[in-house]
Amino acid sequence: MTALFCAIWGRNWMNRELTVEIVTQSGVQYRGTVDGLVVPGTLGYLGIRPGHAPLVTGLTIGVITLRQPTHDLHAAITGGVMEVLDNHVTILADTAEMAEDIDIKRARSAMQRAQDRLIANSKRTSATYIDVDRARAALLRAVNRLQVVQKADLSS
Amino acid sequence: MPKNLRVLRRKIRTTESIHQITRAMSMVSGVQLRRVQSRVELSRAYFRRLTEIMSRVGAGDTTSDHPYLRRNTEEKRIGLILVAGDRGLCGGYNAGVLRLANQFVQDAQVPVSVVPIGVRAVDYVRRNGWTVLDKASMLYEVEDASQASRIARAIMKHFDTGTIDSLHIIYTRFVSTARYVPTYEQLLPIVGDLEETHQAVEYIYEPNAAEFLHDLLPLAAEARLSYYLLQSLASEHAARMVAMTTSADNAEKLGEDLVRELNRGRQQKITDEVLEVVSGAEALG
Numbered sequence: 001m002t003a004l005f006c007a008i009w010g011r012n013w014m015n016r017e018l019t020v021e022i023v024t025q026s027g028v029q030y031r032g033t034v035d036g037l038v039v040p041g042t043l044g045y046l047g048i049r050p051g052h053a054p055l056v057t058g059l060t061i062g063v064i065t066l067r068q069p070t071h072d073l074h075a076a077i078t079g080g081v082m083e084v085l086d087n088h089v090t091i092l093a094d095t096a097e098m099a100e101d102i103d104i105k106r107a108r109s110a111m112q113r114a115q116d117r118l119i120a121n122s123k124r125t126s127a128t129y130i131d132v133d134r135a136r137a138a139l140l141r142a143v144n145r146l147q148v149v150q151k152a153d154l155s156s
Numbered sequence: 157m158p159k160n161l162r163v164l165r166r167k168i169r170t171t172e173s174i175h176q177i178t179r180a181m182s183m184v185s186g187v188q189l190r191r192v193q194s195r196v197e198l199s200r201a202y203f204r205r206l207t208e209i210m211s212r213v214g215a216g217d218t219t220s221d222h223p224y225l226r227r228n229t230e231e232k233r234i235g236l237i238l239v240a241g242d243r244g245l246c247g248g249y250n251a252g253v254l255r256l257a258n259q260f261v262q263d264a265q266v267p268v269s270v271v272p273i274g275v276r277a278v279d280y281v282r283r284n285g286w287t288v289l290d291k292a293s294m295l296y297e298v299e300d301a302s303q304a305s306r307i308a309r310a311i312m313k314h315f316d317t318g319t320i321d322s323l324h325i326i327y328t329r330f331v332s333t334a335r336y337v338p339t340y341e342q343l344l345p346i347v348g349d350l351e352e353t354h355q356a357v358e359y360i361y362e363p364n365a366a367e368f369l370h371d372l373l374p375l376a377a378e379a380r381l382s383y384y385l386l387q388s389l390a391s392e393h394a395a396r397m398v399a400m401t402t403s404a405d406n407a408e409k410l411g412e413d414l415v416r417e418l419n420r421g422r423q424q425k426i427t428d429e430v431l432e433v434v435s436g437a438e439a440l441g
Contacts (some may be wrong), residue, residue: 021205023202024202025199025203025379025382026195026198026199027199027201028198042362042371046362054358054359055360055361055362056213056359056360056361056362056368056372057368058367058370058371081368083212085357090205090209092202092206092209094305094375
């Protein structure tokens with residue numbers, strides 16, 4: 001994946017904080033203040049710092065990194081949109097999970113299951129039909145979750 | 157008289173069991189309502205923020221020609237999502253939406269294709285011989301949001317391919333436990349949200365406005381549909397809870413009246429028997 005970093009740095013004299021809200025249809029997943037954040041935009045990862053100009057963008061599957069003075073927080077999202085306005089970031093995610101909420105065992109088994117299904121499908125010449133797109137999406141999601149956990153472990 | 161008393165006893169037993177059943181149903185609906193209601197409130201946060209972003213984006217951008225924003229096109233066929241319940245015994249819940257749907261279909265200038273959601277809606281559509289848009293996206297139980305978005309995508313595909321020129325929904329808006337209103341709204345093309353006069357914000361669109369709208373608009377339509385489905389579900393539970401509580405109370409009152417009548421009858425019978433014995437003894441003495 002080609003990552004495009006386009007961080008627009010806030011000037012020192014306006015060193016304010018960013019308030020961030022990550023909201024899904026099943027509720028607010030995260031609400032707090034951060035020094036900056038990195039999100040998976042549709043064209044690649046992009047960084048937001050305090051004082052950023054108003055911006056809206058679509059988000060894709062990936063890892064959100066929330067930078068805080070002591071440690072970074074990580075979250076897995078599967079897509080959505082983001083709005084940056086007046087040092088307030090609203091992320092509307094299809095699904096979002098904070099690293100500490102991720103069940104590693106479940107993510108591993110989901111990955112395994114998706115892999116098995118894809119492999120079985122490639123071996124078989126025709127016969128049973130499986131939803132390849134769905135299996136691929138499931139694999140991506142599982143890998144993404146595991147990546148988030150890995151990042152969280154590294155940074156703590 | 158004894159036959160009458162037996163009939164009364166049987167009636168009392170029946171009302172008693174009706175009382176128990178309806179009481180149980182109202183309690184079950186109460187539990188389900190609380191569960192769904194909390195989900196409505198959670199998704200309200202998402203919905204409100206989405207609407208805010210939509211109105212700000214809409215205020216700044218007027219040049220878009222995205223099909224979801226298209227206006228004043230000639231309509232040849234319109235789609236209607238009709239959300240009703242799976243079961244009865246819920247007061248006027250089903251009747252309300254079905255009446256509204258009937259009116260909508262009759263007033264429509266062009267053919268309407270319906271997507272019925274819920275057993276009652278499916279039955280009603282079949283009985284009236286309305287055209288069904290997509291059998292695959294008919295739904296009986298709306299439980300989670302992912303299901304709703306899957307349906308939303310399936311239905312919106314019909315809009316994308318031009319099978320339908322606009323998409324409408326009739327659902328039940330959940331105001332409070334005591335108030336739920338059958339409601340009509342237009343889902344596509346999106347109206348309203350984007351026309352509200354918010355202060356225009358000069359956004360940077362990443363990667364560009366068209367691409368962003370391409371991400372945002374389907375998301376918004378999906379979110380609205382699943383929000384409405386959830387509200388309908390909450391309304392159904394609330395309506396059933398209220399209806400069942402009322403009938404349980406009525407059964408209780410009726411039971412009390414019947415017991416009173418039974419006691420009066422029994423007393424009367426005893427009095428009659430005593431009188432008989434006394435007058436018999438007098439005749440002998």
